[in-house]
Amino acid sequence: QGHQGGAGSGRHAASATDGAAAPTTHARLLAWVAETAELTQPDSVYWVDGSEAEYTRLTDELVEAGTLVRLNPDTFPNSFAAFSDPKDVARVEEQTFICSEDEREAGFTNNWMDPAEMKGKLRTLFNGSMRGRTMYVIPFVMGHLDAEDPKFGVEITDSAYVVASMRIMARIGTDVLNRMTELDADFVPALHSLGAPLAEGEADVPWPCNDNKWIVHFPEERSIWSFGSGYGGNALLGKKCYSLRIASVMARDEGWLAEHMLILKLTSPQDKSYYLSAAFPSACGKTNLALLDPTIEGWKVETLGDDITWMRFGKEGELRAVNPEAGLFGVAPGTGWGTNPNAMRAIAKGNSIFTNVALTDDGGVWWEGMTEETPTHLTDWQGNEWTPESGQPAAHPNSRFCTPIDQIDMLAEEYYRPDGVELSAILFGGRRKTTVPLVTQSRDWANGIFMGSTLSSETTAAAAGEVGLVRRDPMAMLPFIGYDAGDYLRHWITLSSKGDQARLPKIFLVNWFRRTADGGFAWPGFGDNARVLKWVIERIEGTADAIETPIGFVPTPDALDLTGLDMTPAEVEAAVHVDSAEWAAELKGIEEWYDRFGESLPEELRGQLTELKERFQFS
Ligand code: GTP
Ligand code: MN
Ligand code: MN
DSSP states (O other): OOOOOSSSSSSSHHHHHOTOSSSSOHHHHHHHHHHHHHHHHEEEEEOOOHHHHHEEEEEEEEEHHTTEEETTTTTSOOOEEEEETTSSSSBBBGGEEESSSHHHHHTSBBOOOHHHHHHHHHHOOOTTTTTTTEEEEEEESSOOTTTTSSSEEEEEEEHHHHHHHHHHHEEEEHHHHHHHHHHTOEEEEEEEEOOOOOTTTTOOOSSSSOOOOEEEEEEETEEEEEEEEEEEHHOIIIIIIIIIIIIHHHHHHHTTTEEEEEEEEEETTTOEEEEEEEOOOOTTHHHHHHHHOSSTTEEEEEEESOEEEEEEEEETTTEEEEEOOSEEEEEEEEEHTTTTTTHHHHTTOOOOOOEEOOEETSSSETTTTSSSSSOOEEETTSSOOEEEGSSHHHEEEEEEEEGGGGGGGTTTTGGOOTTEOOOSSEEEEOOOOSSSSSEESSSSSSHHHHHTTTTTTOOTBBBBBOSOEEEEOOOTTTOOOOOOOOHHHHHHHHHHTTOOOGGGGGGEEEOOOOTTTTSBBOEEEEEEHHHHHHHHHHHHHTTEEEEEEEEEEEEEEETTOTTTTTOHHHHHHHHOOHHHHHHHHHHHHHHHHHHHHGGGOOOOHHHHHHHHHHHHHHO
């Protein structure tokens, strides 16, 4: 029996549909909330208003429950640390599904199951899954509330940690709900449960979750069901699930692009500004590049976003980019005063939630790479005593900081523009020890899409599974493309044919992670990446030198500004070198990768591969 009215519809559903309790008249939303309460049977239903007072109340409760540890207010004001179950520390790609009506639509890069069958499975799992808990209803918008076509969502969750984190990561609460109601707007229903119901009188654990995890997307219905995990990428459903997987499907249908990219603003000593976006796989340097502190005189970097970019063509055929998020959910290890002072300054302002970092003895947090000196004593992320002799990292390699984006001093004012900024360049990059030069300019746009489509990286701790294997990761979107990967590449090609060709951004491939024979990094990276950005801009302006190689244009050793950098020309040459033998092996890898697409690989890209082989004279 369906639930539409309040009276007689059972204790839990009643509170959700009771006109006095529900702060909206949005009929489809009320119906979904009632239906979900009936299915999951929470103790109570709570509509999140997004206020400061609410945040304080929720975090107080989480401290009381032991989920959050309040940090020292002198050093980390209004900030908390959470420690997850050791089995719930990353995105679970094996358990992530795209349940399109037709299996072909999900493509070979996604797990698929028949949607009706999956719904049945999920209904069983969610049946009573919120017993003993509060069901929170979080209205949110990805992108700007006053965007031309605001993208609404509502997350239902039984985790207060998710509510607190969503408040940092997205625009949530009363204003959003009111606007949604006023427009009677469609929204993405995003249902999340920890899958840890509490029996009458049962004590809770600090990090409830379930060993059985399911992260499921229904692209036609534009809905999300996430079960069993409390970890950010699996549970903060506005982020990867909505803004990449579901949004990529919306983008295909509506003629735009949802991408795993940062956005930054670069201003030259001549005071000319450029906007760049960059797609790197998880834990490969987006947040670091977005918050770059340039080591070269006169160049200024400001940030607009560090993880997700929505792009569409403007009225003049220019490609415009916006960041749909409101916070940073950054990899903590390696983020330090030396490598990323802008992130550190934002974090130091407080209002942050840290997950799986280590605790210092004075109530602060620490992770590998945060400070030059390692503390002599810590409590590690699993609650154990830790000393430098412990032989294990104190913070989990995928530990994260979650911080409001407006705490970044170098946030560009254009971040607040609903229509975004025009891009001059797109960078694709991955983590490769060999083969891929520090920077390569594509021959043209189509060749740039080829670079993106064959992007590869060694696996990291950001997803569960073995670390260090080379995997192809098209546009750094492998875990996030919500439909067939070949169709996704075709969408890039056909969509861009509609823009002003002369104004298309220039595409570059970068690799900060190449190694030398002795195992060290071939390039210092971090702030010195500004030198590469400078070359990129000078290429756009036609003022920098390059050598044409079969894969594209790489800098001549003296084209990179190396002022103040202790690198010999031979070392620079090693960083940008294109090695035929390495590329012979690489092309085999690309060929195998392309074969996996079968029929769905766009002809243009097959053609690019053939031409590349010809340029190497391998064929
Ligand atoms: P997600 O947020 O998971 O999508 O990852 P991300 O792309 O934002 O990665 P992030 O910037 O957090 O970088 C992760 C790791 O890369 C950290 O361990 C950094 O120390 C390392 N890293 C980032 N930039 C550089 C660089 O220029 N050189 C080197 N050697 N390491 C870098
Ligand atoms: Mn990411
Ligand atoms: Mn990041």
